[in-house]
Amino acid sequence: MNERQKRFADEYIRTANAYQSAIRAGYSEKYSKNNSHKLLENSGVKSYVEARFKELEKQAIAQQxxxxxxxxxxxxxxxxxxxxxxxxxxxxxxxxxxxxxxxxxxxxxxxxxxxGKRYAIFTDKQEITQRNIDINIGEYDDDSED
Known part of the structure; x- marks a missing residue:
């Protein structure tokens, strides 16, 4: 990615307007009008923009x-x-x-x-005991082939 593409990407991140970003990055008005969307499809520009958006998103959201x-x-x-x-x-x-x-x-x-909720200070302690229940339904014989 060259310097002009980097300027375009930085402007695009700031304004979200491909046409204006291309002009401010130093591209001609004619090129900007017809090809600014192609700059966004460039793999280097695209990966740079995505990485910067992720970085900015992390800064915007409060961590634990x-x-x-x-x-x-x-x-x-x-x-x-x-x-x-x-x-x-x-x-x-x-x-x-x-x-x-x-x-x-x-x-x-x-x-x-x-x-207190975060550290589970106020949770009630409950003791649960396991009970085994046997259920018998009718008589069962392994040997019979009815």
Missing amino acids: DEVLQFLTSVMRGEEVDEENIVVPKGDFLSDVEKHTKRADTAQRIKSAELL
Whole structure:
């Protein structure tokens, strides 16, 4: 894959528009109009675009450790929220101020509950005993050929 194809692929990943991506990568307008779809079919460009999409997808989705760390920080009250509060300033005047606050108790309990479910802390232990049941239906004789 040459440098211009790489620029095309990077632009295509950003815009999802083959025609504009080809022009921005340095291809002529005539070539871009008629052949930009062929660039996407090029095996080198295609594999590069697919690899970059997978990489970007991994970055966009929270991993298990990240979720557990976030829940733990909420449970411990380390996360703060911003809220807008209307503050009166006199006759018919008021301002909106941003204030930060720790996660409230309900949010902290919910985080603890979700962590507890993850680690099976709250599961009820049940003891199950196995019982063998013999069922006899009528008489059976291996030797008879009825």
